[in-house]
Amino acid sequence: MSHLIAELVFRATLETLEMVFASGAIAVLGGLPLAVLMLVTSRRDLFDMVWLSRLLGTVIDALRAVPFIILLVLLIPVTRLIAGTALGTAAAIVPLSIAAIPYYARIAEVSLKEVDAGLVDAVRAMGGTRWMVIRYALIPEALPGLIAGLTVTLVTLVGASAMAGAIGAGGLGDLAIRYGYQRFNTTVMLSVVAVLVVVVMSIQAAGNMVARRLR
């Protein structure tokens, strides 16, 4: 692998990491509250506003239904508004986040649902408000699952970030497509895929470790 390619791969790795972790962080910040809201409004013993839960579910499903490449383009004006430009790595974080938020919301919801009702009861019985139920029971008890879900989300983002090449975001996936798929440069493709495998495995290993420590 020539020096030039090594440099390309190195830059692309940074770009991928930037996109994945930035949008992953935003996915948690946006998706977790949505998931919690969806859950607590659906439960009789908490907020009991099934209509709101349904509404949120609908919005989330609608966002998830739009193919990412279309979302990418439809969101260009929004991206420009938020990021100042519609092109490049930083700009790609906007559509990636907007795709990842509903995705993580659904994944987080699965884990939150599994929390033993007895623990919600316990916090309620102590005189905990509904907010405290979320803070002391739902989130901490679901944490191993939430982390595992985040791991899945991050890896999915690695895949999605490849498509962000469409708006000039660069990154490993884009490099693999450009050199590997479009130019049949097997060396580059394999080395890029190798780096991708390392990135994915590191994310997975880190996620597993954190989840295990919490369990």
Next chain:
Amino acid sequence: MSHLIAELVFRATLETLEMVFASGAIAVLGGLPLAVLMLVTSRRDLFDMVWLSRLLGTVIDALRAVPFIILLVLLIPVTRLIAGTALGTAAAIVPLSIAAIPYYARIAEVSLKEVDAGLVDAVRAMGGTRWMVIRYALIPEALPGLIAGLTVTLVTLVGASAMAGAIGAGGLGDLAIRYGYQRFNTTVMLSVVAVLVVVVMSIQAAGNMVARRLR
């Protein structure tokens, strides 16, 4: 919406459903055993072959690391071998499944991990073999989570199937991209996205219902 477009959308819907459900089914058939294997080999009280669990994890992560469009192309020979042709809706099921299997394996693993160790103990104490532990404790007890995970996988497949347009698989996502997005036909794009939203919401609603009944 003209008659022609309605017909296009209708055919694309069928194609999408065919791809999503066929590869979803294969994802479960392939991914669930992998997830189970990964879990039971990692556990001291079951198969205790951590190396195998690690190996499986590595293979799964490696597969997940390859961007789908590249997988699509790399797998053309495999697809041809399995499906007889590398093109079309039926052929697309091969790469979609191969992408979905490791994806579902990781998602299913999260739910399987949450099963109370006491229930594994219960089946063991009755003289259940390790296979019976899987059959009577791990899978049934994780079922609500496994179903919720399948829902997430199916919706992700709806997104991925859009890319399968590259090998002439058709489907709603491809229609939205090619006719709506690339050829600026907003009517087609919006109607296709509307159908996609309906498909995704139906999958989600069905998944929620099944999971709720099992919980």
Next chain:
Amino acid sequence: QSNTTLRIGIMSGEDEDIWRIVSTNASKSGLTLKIVTFSDYSTPNQALSEGDLDANAFQHGPFLKAQSEANGFKITPVGNTYFAPMGLYSHRWKSLQDLPPNASIGVPNDPSNEGRALLLLQTLGILKISSSAGLLPTALDITDNPRNISIRELDAGVVGRALTDLDAAVVNTEWAQKAGIDTIKERIGEETLQNNPYVCFIATNAKDASAAWVKPLVSAYQQPNTRQALLDVYHGAIVPAWT
């Protein structure tokens, strides 16, 4: 001449190598080129018209026309780059006449390539396309299909590789070479080079068409070293389109 920085949008792939040379050429005339690569055909024009780019170089006239009509872009070509001929290839059949009824023919599925491929098939007398479809027809615009050919719309990168699964396929020469097709022996039809509208060019927003940096930019491209690079990089699959 003052140092100007330009953002140029191109498609990812070999073009990046060409533009690396162009950048070097341009720096001699005081231009700093920032190359932005795209893997999707729809975005570069939008990015250009919205000011995220100063120029782009990836398209031919028919494509630009269609995009401008749909989106109201005010983009004009300012200098030719190259011409990439298309051919009809087959592993199974020796000539056009051998093509059986109900044969399947693969075409690229992106708007400009698909239209061009269909028009090639029309030129070869295999089918007829509605005249109202203009330069960007799709399989839906076929009006007459005497041999009942089935058209398979595939990703440009896939058509060549999927030739085994097809009776024939229309493939850009560059892709055909990469897919391991013998572009001489397996070709059963090709584009006529005369008056071909599919010459690629550098484009800018109409308001910038006479900007001071346009001429130096175009001439940085139309250099002998670029010509050589085009021939090398594309292994003869494309033809430089300036004299």
Next chain:
Amino acid sequence: MTPLLEIRNVSHQFGDHSALTNVSFSVEQGDILGIIGRSGAGKSTLLRCLCALQKPTEGEILLNGADLVSLPERALVLERRRIGLVFQHFNLLNSRTVAANIALPLEISGIPSSRRRARVKELIEIVGLEGHENKRPSQLSGGQKQRVGIARALATEPVLLLCDEATSALDPETTASVLDLLAEINRRLGLTIILITHEMDVVRRFARRVVVLEHGKVVENSPVVTLLSDPSRNENIAHLFPDTLIQIPSDQKAYLQTDPFPASEVLLRLGDTAASLPSALLSELGRNFGADIRLLNGGITQVGGRNIMDMIIRLPVFSPEIQMFLKNRCQTVEVLGYVPSDR
């Protein structure tokens, strides 16, 4: 004085299964109430209703006059902070250590962290979990979990403590020390305690009043002494006290006949709940009537500070004088039957 807690016509349905039907009773401030009843009688459901964890299908639950069922969320939360609840299945948070579990109600009530630490330390000592502070609940034994649950319920010094079988997983010594602790808080601070238990010994030694549930209905509500002195009085509850109903030893039972026969002796059951100084009954019988009176089973036990006599004796003769003497000295004298004198 209005009662601390008043339950009025509470009913609860699970689907078409009535878990509680028209339950009414009240609890005075400072009282210790035992709730007993068969498995599945509705005890846990009732306890959950008492802190509005489960809204009953019907009825009112008045705590200091305020109806918990209809109280708005904000006020309900504050009321609950004055109630401690020990769950039957512990319900400990596995995301927290033992110490952090015990600290949780303090955090919820907004106690500053320095005072929290001191209080947690004190509670850990009280329930004997020193050295386990940093374990997770999943690393504890059953009884240790239960003690964490008890410590957690006591943390905020509630005015009302609800215990759902809070000592079922504890050994007798730990049970006794927990009950002593509760009794002391009850005496010192007037803590009101409602406890569900299956251990009649706990009821006997600890409770003042008892409510008995049967198929979701209250079938008995009386002071513990009344109940224990003669559980057979109420046929609905006799089954709950198999150990209080002293049995005829099986070797005697085999020969038991209902009518006297030659060379037979009589089996009597004597009961009394009132004697302030325990009776010298047996020795008096021997002295006054010259008979060998055999104590077959039972004797004297202490219930709520009173001496309860319940015993089965065997007499060679049952003359009218003896009968008169016993009737004078015991509340109940029951002839159980006759056995051969050589057995």
Next chain:
Amino acid sequence: MTPLLEIRNVSHQFGDHSALTNVSFSVEQGDILGIIGRSGAGKSTLLRCLCALQKPTEGEILLNGADLVSLPERALVLERRRIGLVFQHFNLLNSRTVAANIALPLEISGIPSSRRRARVKELIEIVGLEGHENKRPSQLSGGQKQRVGIARALATEPVLLLCDEATSALDPETTASVLDLLAEINRRLGLTIILITHEMDVVRRFARRVVVLEHGKVVENSPVVTLLSDPSRNENIAHLFPDTLIQIPSDQKAYLQTDPFPASEVLLRLGDTAASLPSALLSELGRNFGADIRLLNGGITQVGGRNIMDMIIRLPVFSPEIQMFLKNRCQTVEVLGYVPSDR
């Protein structure tokens, strides 16, 4: 005869915490063994080791001579099918109904479904869960869950039954009926039972031998009669029997002095475990010495079919003759102290 189960030098560590240290004992076929000990003593850990759910860090567990710890998986599975285990925390599968939970061990042992159905029906009746067959475990009360656990453990008619506090959530009546059932199976089929319990009454009435664990070590291993007749013999275990150690009533205790004084009466504690026909001691005392002997606490109880005497009496005089008489008639005579005769 080789014992059914032999535990040899079993130790288990959780990290650096020793839950079991060098535990050895054996259990004969058909025996009923009680394991008791303080909360956290290691009882549940030991039971889990007994069916190799937890591999002990050290030691051997021989079931019919085969060491479960080193047995290969295939053989271990078959051995376990002959063992029933009732878990302290029930461990029911919530994915199955009550009936299906009970059927599970039958499925596992490959019993055909028709026989399965009949057996499940029978078991449901035995544990009194008729009408709850189709509920999920989450819809059951604590005691109902426990009964499902018991039915499940009995389903395949095991030869060895391990119970971890299997009656802790049951009311006395249900407890008694479950124990009666177990005793009957034990008699009829020679079922060997090992049960952990905190209810001394269960030990008293049900067990034949008792193993006492303390901090993971065996501190007592003896027949239940020996143990109960004088728990104070072993200071390690006295705390487990607070209710067996009969107390001096508190109203008397207040006046208790260690030495005699004018107008004082003596408090004696009398104990005996051997009397085959209960003693007529008190009436004889009255008859022979003309004294009013007061029974203050205790009396006769039946343990494992034998009559155990344990009582505190009060005598106006404690002449050498009386002393001689009592020494002749009781195993233990202990002077507890003196109280004023007018109290």
